[in-house]
Amino acid sequence: MGSNQVTAKSHNIRSILKTLLHQRQISRVELAGITGLTTATITNLVNELLRQGVVREEGIELSDSPRVGRPRMVLELIPKARYAIGVHIGIGEFRVIITDLIAKPIAESTIQYEVCQDAAVVIDAIIRQIKHLVQQNGIPNETIIGIGVGASGLVNVETGVNINAPNLCWQDIPLRDMISHGTGFPVIVDNNVRLMSLAEAMFGDGKSVNAMAFVYARIGVGAGLVVNGSLYRGMAAGAGEIGHSVVIPDGGEICRCGNHGCLETLVSEPAIIRLAQQLAEANPDGIMARELQNGNGSLIDHVFAAAQAGDIAVLEMLKDRARYFGIALANLVNILNPEMIVLGGLLVQGEAYMLPVIQNTVRKCAFSHMGDQVEIRTTRFGHQTGVIGAAAFALNTFFYDSIEFSEQEKTI
Numbered sequence: 122m123g124s125n126q127v128t129a130k131s132h133n134i135r136s137i138l139k140t141l142l143h144q145r146q147i148s149r150v151e152l153a154g155i156t157g158l159t160t161a162t163i164t165n166l167v168n169e170l171l172r173q174g175v176v177r178e179e180g181i182e183l184s185d186s187p188r189v190g191r192p193r194m195v196l197e198l199i200p201k202a203r204y205a206i207g208v209h210i211g212i213g214e215f216r217v218i219i220t221d222l223i224a225k226p227i228a229e230s231t232i233q234y235e236v237c238q239d240a241a242v243v244i245d246a247i248i249r250q251i252k253h254l255v256q257q258n259g260i261p262n263e264t265i266i267g268i269g270v271g272a273s274g275l276v277n278v279e280t281g282v283n284i285n286a287p288n289l290c291w292q293d294i295p296l297r298d299m300i301s302h303g304t305g306f307p308v309i310v311d312n313n314v315r316l317m318s319l320a321e322a323m324f325g326d327g328k329s330v331n332a333m334a335f336v337y338a339r340i341g342v343g344a345g346l347v348v349n350g351s352l353y354r355g356m357a358a359g360a361g362e363i364g365h366s367v368v369i370p371d372g373g374e375i376c377r378c379g380n381h382g383c384l385e386t387l388v389s390e391p392a393i394i395r396l397a398q399q400l401a402e403a404n405p406d407g408i409m410a411r412e413l414q415n416g417n418g419s420l421i422d423h424v425f426a427a428a429q430a431g432d433i434a435v436l437e438m439l440k441d442r443a444r445y446f447g448i449a450l451a452n453l454v455n456i457l458n459p460e461m462i463v464l465g466g467l468l469v470q471g472e473a474y475m476l477p478v479i480q481n482t483v484r485k486c487a488f489s490h491m492g493d494q495v496e497i498r499t500t501r502f503g504h505q506t507g508v509i510g511a512a513a514f515a516l517n518t519f520f521y522d523s524i525e526f527s528e529q530e531k532t533i
């Protein structure tokens with residue numbers, strides 16, 4: 122078989138698998154209609170997928186039509202025919218997940234680690250955790266399609282090297298090769314926030330959306346962009362650095378990037394905590410000051426607890442931060458014209474106090490009607506967005522967008 126035929130065949134398989142992912146139950150005739158493939162090609166490729174055990178064909182009764190002759194036959198993916206592994210490397214903690222073919226979690230764990238220690242130690246712990254989860258859940262190795270890794274900072278997707286993760290003090294870490302060597306599975310690596318946008322685009326509310334952004338704020342602020350259904354990385358994988366949009370060029374605080382007044386210096390966990398501490402010092406008997414004396418939980422939890430308890434100064438401060446955030450998003454809207462912006466991280470925690478102000482600011486500041494048309498909301502995946510995005514990346518790379526299915530055929 123010539124290589125052109127192999128390419129065309131794998132392209133056709135991909136389009137069938139992606140249609141099955143989005144339609145869930147579909148007849149062969151409908152499948153031909155959507156993919157534009159001939160009946161003969163559909164028969165040939167569907168038979169191969171049935172042989173591989175990743176799809177099944179069943180008769181279903183139609184409730185709205187009289188029972189005449191045979192039931193309608195539909196094809197559907199068998200979600201548990203294969204599994205994907207996702208790894209999300211956050212700052213001070215990593216998450217590992219095993220999902221089925223439709224990104225439904227099967228098992229998950231979260232492990233804390235000390236930041237700025239040797240990367241090899243953390244990667245070793247990741248590998249051990251992957252093996253542990255696979256074994257504990259009795260997942261056969263041959264059903265695992267591969268591992269997607271969402272890394273902090275700049276990543277070279279081609280080489281799987283984590284070029285620079287300033288918050289972890291890591292440089293030039295060959296994540297892909299180390300994790301692949303340690304587990305025996307194929308591995309693909311990208312930036313962790315970019316993969317959150319993939320979770321939304323493949324399995325969240327962004328499924329039917331053409332252009333969308335996922336914006337995450339925690340220690341830093343970053344965005345993942347999806348354009349025409351695919352991740353947009355830019356020239357050197359730097360697309361989405363919205364945290365370094367300059368909002369206050371003169372007199373703004375210095376950012377870790379060296380500029381002044383970047384969004385990250387105004388709206389991030391450290392920035393909000395610092396402002397809350399100043400408010401507590403200015404009003405030692407206030408709600409914020411009392412919250413901070415209460416030792417349990419993280420500092421940012423105390424800030425939102427004070428807002429919840431009605432601390433006026435804290436509420437004003439959060440609204441003020443939300444306005445800056447909205448200005449940066451309005452600029453993003455003017456460039457990308459997205460249908461949807463999904464927010465994650467502390468914006469989920471602070472949704473009640475910040476989201477309405479963010480939405481209003483975008484409506485007011487974005488050009489023409491673009492601000493009214495964009496839907497801005499928080500992620501529905503909660504803390505799992507990053508790790509589900511990593512598994513989605515593995516699914517996309519090694520299953521829905523893979524050419525593995527044609528490998529067998531090549532040797533015949």
Ligand SMILES: [Zn+2]
Nearest residue numbers: 365376378383
């Ligand atoms: Zn900056």
